[in-house]
Amino acid sequence: MPWKTLDEMELDGKTVLVRVDINVPVEDGKVTDPTRIEKIVPTVTDILEAGGKPVLVAHFGRPKGKVVPEMSLKVTVPALEAALGREVVFVGDSGKTNKQAVAEMKPGQVLLLENMRFDPGEEANDGRLAAELAALADVYCNDAFSAAHRAHASTEAVAQLLPNCAGRLMEAELKALEAALSDPKRPVAAVVGGAKVSTKLDLLSNLLRKVDYLVIGGGMANTFLAAKGIDVGTSLAEHDLADTAREVMSAAEEVSCEIVLPVDIVVARAFEAGAESETVAAEACPSDAMILDAGPDSVARIGDIFGKCETLIWNGPLGAFEIPPFDTATNAAAQKAAELTEAGELISVAGGGDTVSALNRAGVADKFSYISTAGGAFLEWMEGKTLPGVAALRTGSQD
The missing domain is CATH 3.40.50.1260 (Phosphoglycerate kinase, N-terminal domain)
Incomplete structure (x- = not known):
């Protein structure tokens, strides 16, 4: 090191x-x-x-x-x-x-x-x-x-x-992150979820050059679906970033990174516990409904990808995990990653505030290879930025 x-x-x-x-x-x-x-x-x-x-x-x-x-x-x-x-x-x-x-x-x-x-x-x-x-x-x-x-x-x-x-x-964190991003065992998958694409543009741009599969979930996925011309109803989405989303997808194609979006979705008319929901194809979101989770076919596809990979990096939930049943996709995918990790088939590194909460709710936080609680530092590392506190250890006084 x-x-x-x-x-x-x-x-x-x-x-x-x-x-x-x-x-x-x-x-x-x-x-x-x-x-x-x-x-x-x-x-x-x-x-x-x-x-x-x-x-x-x-x-x-x-x-x-x-x-x-x-x-x-x-x-x-x-x-x-x-x-x-x-x-x-x-x-x-x-x-x-x-x-x-x-x-x-x-x-x-x-x-x-x-x-x-x-x-x-x-x-x-x-x-x-x-x-x-x-x-x-x-x-x-x-x-x-x-x-x-x-x-x-x-x-x-x-x-x-x-x-x-x-x-x-610090040693454990750096080793885990370097194993996941600097010199990972391939193939590598990354899960990036959360509400807004705008907050994770640097992250997406860095990851698509380093991973083989980029799974996009949460409200971010809605923006990408909309950018592909799919009606997302009343879902949270940044329609003004449609061009940006298309640029990300084009850049991923150039470097042979497969972007994975939901193929089926869970929709509801209200974002509240116990709200009536249904599962439909990603292209069939009712105009008066909002997308709140990925559907079972999407989860199965994500699980298949995890099974092909040697390394997984996870940041952000796949749906509105705070309110059941819209935590189903996040829980199922997290449990699949945990099973593969426990079987010695996957190195799994996760971090970020919502991520830690979601994995705790799924009951698998202790089954991942490494869970970072570092928040901003974890994200900036994943974005490919130089962290001053780490750089100082590389360049500082060693006498």
């Missing part, structure tokens, strides 16, 4: 500045979902076991360069201590400067600095703040892939100033 891992760093007796993502949901002063905190445990534990002293840096909320007490990272300390099984010293409570608190760290302790975004230098990727952070440590470890698409002081600038590496979570 072009970036180093924890295993390649000398950590014994060294202070390690660890960029983590613990931007967790909080209600009434308590963390309600500690998933992101639990995901950093392997990195922190391995640093401690190697004799290192972890100093955690993170953001919380959007204080926009000002001290906002209700956005203090202090609220995460109990959940951090529960997950790590040890004391976490919060600098904001110590009455000491960051430098003093680091100097007084005892073996086995974990230190947490205050919300990086309280300092305007964080989002400005300011060299002054990066230098202050670098002065605290001997090694920089980035374990926050979900923040790697931001060129901030704690994700990009500081990595240029210290020997650096990827943490366990």
Whole structure:
């Protein structure tokens, strides 16, 4: 790999500045979902076991360069201590400067600095703040892939100033994504769903050059069907992007990427639970109805494609999965992908907010090869964009 891992760093007796993502949901002063905190445990534990002293840096909320007490990272300390099984010293409570608190760290302790975004230098990727952070440590470890698409002081600038590496979570994410897009086992299929084509043009343009099958679902599929001259009734569709959709289909044809659209559809007159629905051919949508899901023939076709492939990348649902029965296609296709993955016949990588929710609802999130919770960073990686936080690990100080 072009970036180093924890295993390649000398950590014994060294202070390690660890960029983590613990931007967790909080209600009434308590963390309600500690998933992101639990995901950093392997990195922190391995640093401690190697004799290192972890100093955690993170953001919380959007204080926009000002001290906002209700956005203090202090609220995460109990959940951090529960997950790590040890004391976490919060600098904001110590009455000491960051430098003093680091100097007084005892073996086995974990230190947490205050919300990086309280300092305007964080989002400005300011060299002054990066230098202050670098002065605290001997090694920089980035374990926050979900923040790697931001060129901030704690994700990009500081990595240029210290020997650096990827943490366990970052390492797993990068390996999964590189296996799926950089050097995948072929054939490769991608599922791209969601409401609007306009939000995923870069994604579609990048993927069609890298995959053999591009399955388009959700409201996006309606735009493509309409671009082919098919009446989509009252469905959500971006009719002003018909030319763009046709350009995508033409570009896919040029590179021998097969675009897969629904051949049958589930329609209803109202988007609500229990609404009366029917399944019709894609070309037979009633003028007063809306398309809310792909039909069983479409799902069967998608399943056949999955069976031909070695690698699957998934972003977005196939229908309006939030309301049954319009989650049927997403659930069925996800379950097929999970079965093939468990049988060792498919490498499956998925990510994006709606995607994670949909796969959780389908009961298969733990059966995919890798599920990314990184959101924006995952999408930008799939779009072929350079992520500053990852690029810094490739080009930063490695002395």
